[in-house]
Amino acid sequence: MLKYLSTRNIKNKVKPSLAILNGLADDGGLYMPDDLDLIKVDYQELIKRNYLEMANIIFQIFFPDFTSTEIKKIVNDSYDHKFDNKLITPLVKVDDSYVLELFHGPTGAFKDIALSALPLLMKSAMIKNQIDHDILILTATSGDTGSAALHGFSDIPKIKIIAFYPKLGISEIQKRQMTTSNGKNTEACAINGNFDDIQNNVKQIFQQNPNAALSSANSINIGRLVPQIVYYFSAYQQLVTAKAIAINDPVNFIVPTGNFGDIMAGYLAKIMGLPINKLVCASNQNDVLTEFFNTGRYNKDRAFYQSTSPSMDILISSNLERLLYLICGVDNTIEYMKKLENNHEYTITKTELAKMQETFIADQRNDQQTMITIKNVYDHTHYLLDPHTAVAYGVYQANHDQLKQNINVILATATPFKFNKVVLEALNIPSQNDEFINMDILAKNTAINIPISLTNLAKKTIIHHDEIEIKEMAAYVSQRINQHE
Numbered sequence: 001m002l003k004y005l006s007t008r009n010i011k012n013k014v015k016p017s018l019a020i021l022n023g024l025a026d027d028g029g030l031y032m033p034d035d036l037d038l039i040k041v042d043y044q045e046l047i048k049r050n051y052l053e054m055a056n057i058i059f060q061i062f063f064p065d066f067t068s069t070e071i072k073k074i075v076n077d078s079y080d081h082k083f084d085n086k087l088i089t090p091l092v093k094v095d096d097s098y099v100l101e102l103f104h105g106p107t108g109a110f111k112d113i114a115l116s117a118l119p120l121l122m123k124s125a126m127i128k129n130q131i132d133h134d135i136l137i138l139t140a141t142s143g144d145t146g147s148a149a150l151h152g153f154s155d156i157p158k159i160k161i162i163a164f165y166p167k168l169g170i171s172e173i174q175k176r177q178m179t180t181s182n183g184k185n186t187e188a189c190a191i192n193g194n195f196d197d198i199q200n201n202v203k204q205i206f207q208q209n210p211n212a213a214l215s216s217a218n219s220i221n222i223g224r225l226v227p228q229i230v231y232y233f234s235a236y237q238q239l240v241t242a243k244a245i246a247i248n249d250p251v252n253f254i255v256p257t258g259n260f261g262d263i264m265a266g267y268l269a270k271i272m273g274l275p276i277n278k279l280v281c282a283s284n285q286n287d288v289l290t291e292f293f294n295t296g297r298y299n300k301d302r303a304f305y306q307s308t309s310p311s312m313d314i315l316i317s318s319n320l321e322r323l324l325y326l327i328c329g330v331d332n333t334i335e336y337m338k339k340l341e342n343n344h345e346y347t348i349t350k351t352e353l354a355k356m357q358e359t360f361i362a363d364q365r366n367d368q369q370t371m372i373t374i375k376n377v378y379d380h381t382h383y384l385l386d387p388h389t390a391v392a393y394g395v396y397q398a399n400h401d402q403l404k405q406n407i408n409v410i411l412a413t414a415t416p417f418k419f420n421k422v423v424l425e426a427l428n429i430p431s432q433n434d435e436f437i438n439m440d441i442l443a444k445n446t447a448i449n450i451p452i453s454l455t456n457l458a459k460k461t462i463i464h465h466d467e468i469e470i471k472e473m474a475a476y477v478s479q480r481i482n483q484h485e
């Protein structure tokens, strides 16, 4: 049966339900399947099925200690009637490429796809492992994870969740989705720091409290990654159905990237057997990954930009450790992670880099270029991109020569209404300071409907007002751990 090993110790194995509950391995590594042969699928058979059926099969492959009845219920409760599109992740033709819309869930960003399922996977895993104490989930968020996680975990029994978000650099809508979360078990807290500070602190809190019932809803959790694999297959299926490709034609995916979770799910889909040619890692001005994939050097000592695509404002892309493990092996992964901690940088070998470059291309777009992309694409096609998706679209256009031999799919990770101020500015439409008024302005000017999930937000009561310093996080958490005993 498939188990999960740590990227820092291949002997440290746990069963899938425990990998989901633990989030991070106790040695600080990330969980990976211990036998990649066990995740191979007959993709041609798989893509004959609808989204929910594909999710069923993929979840069953990665989480074999859940029964098929349990998986079926989890998948149904996650996706059936929770998304405003029957296909869950519809594919739209835009100019000479395709856009895969991942934002039809309850909070308008792609994180809903994983965070609709993770809480239910955890709940089921707790029962399976006879865990009867409460678990506290700590989430570092650059905006979208927090809102999707608070929504997904809302009123799940025996699980509590705190979302820590940076006080500056997230949109009013993202913030409002968190501060109005009204689950009995949900909390949101603003931190005076950036996402990397918060993520590092959450990691430290885990290491300082090895015996506490803590877990993570961040994309380091394998229960987050697996649901994201499904839409790569869905995209391929929709391309085949539309006769845009023939079976076995390789496809490129262009992925707006931050923590390297979304694109890592694509790499797993490729390992499973989906014909993927290139995975294009698109970054904003926080281009640490662009440098990495082009030179082999990962250097986190660089200026941190607060960009117009805040969910990608990340200098330490945690999920990259999974790729390092696959390409460089466990010993080098340990060495690189140590170097990253102590020297703030590491460089992989030329051979390792060449191996990565067989699949990965990386490039970046700054805010100004991204604004132009939003405007140009809208003017030419009437398709409206959010700033994150526009980064990917811009990278696609800039690398067109290298990509044009294949069909290209750009992953659209958020609805433009969630980041309306930037989108209005890009379109040269006067905006206001109130993002809720801006939603209406954007809808009127583009004749595109505001997603239902966002229309009621302005009326909801703000419940969570906490705001603390980075150094206060550990104490904030320990207060809540103690309450659980």
Ligand SMILES: *Cc1c(COP(=O)(O)O)cnc(C)c1O
Pocket (backbone or CB within 6 Å): 109, 110, 111, 144, 145, 219, 256, 257, 258, 259, 260, 261, 262, 263, 311, 312, 388, 389, 413, 414
């Ligand atoms: C989280 C997020 C991303 C980045 O995804 P990763 O899995 O962290 O690489 C991109 N766009 C949006 C809108 C997001 O919320």
